[in-house]
Each structure stands twice: as structure tokens, then as C-alpha cells.
Amino acid sequence: MSPLYRPLLLLALLLPLLANAAPQPPAAAIASAHPLATAAGREVLEAGGNAFDAAVAVSAALAVVEPYSSGIGGGGFWLLHRADGREVMVDGREVAPLAAHRDLYLDEQGAVIPARSMDGALAAGIPGEPAALAHIAQRYGRLPLARSLAPAIRLARVGFPVSAYYQRMAELRRPALNASPAAASQFLADGAVPPLGHTIRQAELATTLEALAQQGADGFYRGEIAERLVAGVRAAGGIWSADDLAHYQVVEREPVRGNYRGMKIVAAAPPSSGGIALIEMLNVLAGYPLEQLDPVDRIQLSVEAMRRAYRDRAEYLGDPDFVTIPTERLLHPLYAAGLRASIRRDQATPSALLPPAAELTEGDHTTHLSVLDTEGNYVSATLSINYPFGAAWVVPGTGVLLNDEMDDFAAKPGVPNAYGLVGAAANEIAPGKRMLSSMTPAFLEQDGRIGLIGTPGGSRIITMVLLGTLEFAAGHGPQQWVSQPRYHHQYLPDLLFHEADALNETQRDELTLRGYTLRTADPYGNMQAVLWDSVRGRVEAASDPRGEGEAVVFVPQPVPATK
Numbered sequence: 001m002s003p004l005y006r007p008l009l010l011l012a013l014l015l016p017l018l019a020n021a022a023p024q025p026p027a028a029a030i031a032s033a034h035p036l037a038t039a040a041g042r043e044v045l046e047a048g049g050n051a052f053d054a055a056v057a058v059s060a061a062l063a064v065v066e067p068y069s070s071g072i073g074g075g076g077f078w079l080l081h082r083a084d085g086r087e088v089m090v091d092g093r094e095v096a097p098l099a100a101h102r103d104l105y106l107d108e109q110g111a112v113i114p115a116r117s118m119d120g121a122l123a124a125g126i127p128g129e130p131a132a133l134a135h136i137a138q139r140y141g142r143l144p145l146a147r148s149l150a151p152a153i154r155l156a157r158v159g160f161p162v163s164a165y166y167q168r169m170a171e172l173r174r175p176a177l178n179a180s181p182a183a184a185s186q187f188l189a190d191g192a193v194p195p196l197g198h199t200i201r202q203a204e205l206a207t208t209l210e211a212l213a214q215q216g217a218d219g220f221y222r223g224e225i226a227e228r229l230v231a232g233v234r235a236a237g238g239i240w241s242a243d244d245l246a247h248y249q250v251v252e253r254e255p256v257r258g259n260y261r262g263m264k265i266v267a268a269a270p271p272s273s274g275g276i277a278l279i280e281m282l283n284v285l286a287g288y289p290l291e292q293l294d295p296v297d298r299i300q301l302s303v304e305a306m307r308r309a310y311r312d313r314a315e316y317l318g319d320p321d322f323v324t325i326p327t328e329r330l331l332h333p334l335y336a337a338g339l340r341a342s343i344r345r346d347q348a349t350p351s352a353l354l355p356p357a358a359e360l361t362e363g364d365h366t367t368h369l370s371v372l373d374t375e376g377n378y379v380s381a382t383l384s385i386n387y388p389f390g391a392a393w394v395v396p397g398t399g400v401l402l403n404d405e406m407d408d409f410a411a412k413p414g415v416p417n418a419y420g421l422v423g424a425a426a427n428e429i430a431p432g433k434r435m436l437s438s439m440t441p442a443f444l445e446q447d448g449r450i451g452l453i454g455t456p457g458g459s460r461i462i463t464m465v466l467l468g469t470l471e472f473a474a475g476h477g478p479q480q481w482v483s484q485p486r487y488h489h490q491y492l493p494d495l496l497f498h499e500a501d502a503l504n505e506t507q508r509d510e511l512t513l514r515g516y517t518l519r520t521a522d523p524y525g526n527m528q529a530v531l532w533d534s535v536r537g538r539v540e541a542a543s544d545p546r547g548e549g550e551a552v553v554f555v556p557q558p559v560p561a562t563k
């Protein structure tokens with residue numbers, strides 16, 4: 001062959017390969033609830049880390065600078081997508097201590113004592129976040145755990161400035177924080193909410209993070225830190241043991257999957273209720289031409305889908321290692337068709353007409369992060385410590401703020417609640433069991449557009465993700481998913497909650513006429529979202545305007561990887 005033709009032959013051989021090569025994002029993106037956490041992720045990506053290293057860095061930084069939302073004393077769900085297509089949910093949810101029992105939060109008369117599962121050491125489940133971070137770094141990351149934790153350790157030592165949002169959260173929990181001397185000295189200033197710009201330094205937390213960085217999960221769950229945690233919790237009336245910490249296990253779970261009009265949904269599996277409820281709602285809505293309907297009809301149908309999915313959530317969902325969940329049935333299109341058959345277009349279905357299940361109560365302080373790297377790896381993770389500042393209790397000598405995730409269990413299953421309803425046995429307390437969650441980190445995919453989505457917001461998380469998902473399906477970008485006005489129904493109480501600008505006056509009148517009881521809600525949620533359009537080669541990211549987070553899209557400078 002003439003040397004002239006050789007380059008052409010080479011091109012002909014390479015073209016099919018190039019055509020089949022998986023597309024790669026032209027930029028990386030990070031959206032998180034705090035600019036310092038977003039910066040921590042960026043630092044680690046620019047140090048040669050991948051999306052999983054960056055997710056570890058962002059999670060750990062949020063644990064430091066957003067102590068009211070998540071922490072290494074808490075847990076979460078990390079949904080991972082590797083560029084080779086592998087998808088997994090890393091379940092770092094807290095578990096009930098081995099000494100826990102069904103009636104832990106009841107008094108002698110069998111009445112619930114709410115404060116016991118909200119404030120102080122008895123409210124805390126065994127944390128999962130440290131084990132999850134070590135697991136993700138070790139199994140999926142490229143950098144050493146110590147490198148990914150470095151920004152968080154620095155932030156804990158050097159400190160971060162108090163914002164107006166911090167002040168609001170601290171004011172909400174001030175009395176409870178003052179009951180814990182270590183929490184008061186870490187998060188308050190002389191027992192009061194610190195002034196704007198005041199620096200919060202957490203030297204003991206930095207030392208605990210260093211133990212994790214150097215020894216992996218053992219640095220937290222065994223040895224000196226573990227001994228301090230157990231002694232401190234027990235001295236404060238809690239029930240942790242060394243065995244609880246030593247036996248904590250991260251679980252890798254298959255995410256739940258669904259389809260909605262050609263869109264693929266991958267979302268958190270139980271012990272989160274999020275993925276199942278999200279897909280159940282979408283299956284119901286798939287039977288209606290939503291885009292062609294009048295907005296008020298669209299809202300009504302969405303609300304009826306929410307009502308039915310939340311009823312099922314209350315009845316069937318719990319820790320899959322303890323209860324059998326009828327996932328296949330709940331996610332079957334025929335089941336959705338059955339639910340649709342009970343929906344009237346001109347009238348609300350009173351929740352009391354549906355088969356009874358327990359009312360849902362859940363804390364609403366949680367956080368979310370979405371990360372995409374330029375290789376096509378991505379993460380959507382929702383993390384929690386439950387109520388703002390969790391249990392508001394810091395274990396002396398560790399800097400660890402305890403979660404109050406035990407409150408996410410049904411405190412009194414099998415006993416009629418205020419509505420006379422019985423249920424929630426699937427989510428009753430048992431030793432070593434994970435409490436049901438609403439956290440809904442999700443991936444969406446349609447026509448080469450890939451969305452990473454999630455938000456804090458307690459029981460409202462799932463309906464926020466639903467509304468964001470419908471915006472994605474309609475072809476809108478992440479700015480629209482995170483900023484659109486929100487509405488919510490959760491079966492009980494039988495109320496339609498809405499942000500002030502979610503419904504206009506005509507829509508409010510019409511929905512009232514159809515039998516809905518409306519309640520205006522303060523702005524809620526803090527969605528963090530990323531879009532990679534692999535067909536158009538575009539990346540976008542957005543952080544909820546209701547929060548103080550930051551979303552960035554950037555091209556990291558390549559640095560040789562080390563491990």
C-alpha cells in the first residue's frame with residue numbers, strides 16, 4: 001500500500017472505535033449546600049481525585065461547616081455511578097444500638113416521650129458516615145482517604161464563619177445545645193447564638209477526623225475514639241456499647257430503578273423509602289398526559305399520586321434486612337394502574353378513605369451533594385443527622401455531634417395514633433436495625449441527558465425530587481429543578497402544603513373547591529443538582545436559591561494520581 005494511504009486506513013480503523021467510545025463530560029461539576037464544601041470537592045478533583053474522592057471530601061467538609069445538617073456522628077446514602085456503568089448505593093445509614101428495643105421511647109403508661117428520641121445521647125443511632133467515607137475512598141476512589149479528608153480537617157482546625165443560616169439553626173436548637181457542655185462550647189458563644197462572622201473552630205473534631213484519615217474506619221469504630229464515644233454516650237444516659245461500634249457495617253445495595261416516558265430513574269433503595277415512593281408516584285403519573293393538562297389538574301393528579309405513595313410508604317417500608325418489602329408489586333405498572341383507578345379528576349380523595357396506615361413523622365435537617373467528574377463518574381448523596389444539630393449532644397473529647405436519627409423509627413407501632421390508625425410495624429425499633437429514611441439521591445437519564453438530583457427536607461424530600469424529576473422530563477435545566485415553587489402531600493395529615501408562590505389565587509380556589517385543605521408552607525428544601533448533556537456536550541449545575549450552597553462547573557487541571 002502506498003504510504004500515502006496509510007493514515008486514511010488508520011482513520012478508517014479508528015472511526016468505529018471512536019464512535020462507540022463512551023462520551024466524557026467536557027467539565028466537572030459540584031453542587032453542595034455550602035461554598036466551603038464545594039471548594040473542598042474542587043480541591044480534591046484538582047489534586048487528581050475522581051468523583052468518588054470528591055464526594056468524600058464534600059461529605060466530610062459538610063460535616064464540619066454544616067453541623068446542623070449532617071456529620072460524622074450521622075449517616076447517609078451515597079448513590080455512585082462509575083464511568084464503566086456500575087451503579088451502587090452505599091448505605092451508611094445509622095443503626096439502632098444493640099440494647100435498643102421497641103418501647104425505648106415510651107413512658108410507663110406507654111405514651112411516647114418525644115424529647116427522648118430528639119435530644120441527647122439516647123436519641124443517637126450508631127453513626128454510619130465515617131465507615132461509608134472510608135469504604136467509598138477505598139473501593140471507588142483514586143486518592144488516599146487522608147487526602148480527601150484533608151480539606152475537612154483543615155476547616156475544623158482553622159474554622160469557618162457563622163452565617164445567617166447558621167444563626168437560625170443554632171437559635172432553633174439553643175436550649176438543647178446548652179444542655180451539652182461540649183456542644184455549647186463547640187457551637188455557641190457563651191451559651192448564645194454566635195454573632196455573624198464569628199469563627200467556629202472544632203479542634204477535637206479535627207483530631208477525630210485525623211484518626212479516621214490515618215486508620216480508616218477503625219480510627220473511629222475501634223480504639224481510643226470509640227472508647228471515648230461509648231463512655232461519653234453512656235455517661236449521658238445513652239445505650240451504646242463497644243460492640244455496637246465494632247460491628248457497624250456499610251452495606252452496598254442495588255438502587256431501585258424505574259422508567260417514566262422513556263426516562264430512566266435510578267434512586268435510593270430501602271432503608272430509604274425515597275426511590276420506591278418516587279417511582280410509584282411516577283408510575284401513577286405516567287398514565288396521564290401531564291404536559292397537556294391545565295396546571296391545576298396537573299397539581300391535583302400529582303397530589304393524589306403523592307397521597308397514595310406515602311400511604312404505602314407508611315405501611316410497607318422499613319429496613320430490608322429485617323422486613324420483607326413488596327418492591328416488585330409497589331413498582332409494577334399494573335399496581336399504578338390500580339391506584340389511578342381510584343383517582344377522581346374533579347375531587348380530592350380523603351386520606352381516610354384509603355386503607356389505614358400510620359402517620360409519618362420525620363426530622364428535616366439533612367444535606368445533599370451532587371458531583372460529576374470529567375471521566376463520567378458521578379455521585380448523588382444525601383446525608384443526615386436528622387433534626388438541626390442532630391441530638392444537640394457532643395461527646396466530650398471527640399468533637400462528634402450525635403445524630404437523633406432514632407426518631408425516624410416509628411416510636412409506637414401497633415398502637416392507634418392520633419388519627420386512630422395502626423401501622424408502621426415495618427419501621428419499629430429493633431437492635432441493629434436501620435431506621436426508615438426519606439432521603440432520595442437519584443440519577444435521571446433521558447435522550448443522553450443525565451441528571452443528578454437530591455435535597456434535604458425530611459418527609460418532603462421525596463415530593464421535591466418528584467417535582468424536580470418532572471421538570472427534568474419536560475426538558476428543563478437544573479436551575480429550574482432547584483428553584484421551582486414546591487407543593488407536598490404525605491397522606492397524613494390530609495393537607496396540601498405549598499410554598500406561597502406555588503399556587504395562584506385561582507388555583508387555590510379551585511383546589512379548595514375540589515376538597516383540598518391547603519396550608520402555606522415557608523420556603524423549604526435545599527436541592528443540589530447537576531446536568532450532563534452527553535449529546536450536546538454540556539454540563540450545568542445549580543444550587544437551591546433557598547439555601548446558601550454553591551454549584552460550580554469547571555475543568556480540573558490534570559495532576560498525576562497517587563495512592
Ligand code: GLY
Pocket residue numbers: 362363364365366384385386387405408436437438439458459
Ligand atoms: N432524617 C431524615 C431522613 O432520613 O429522611
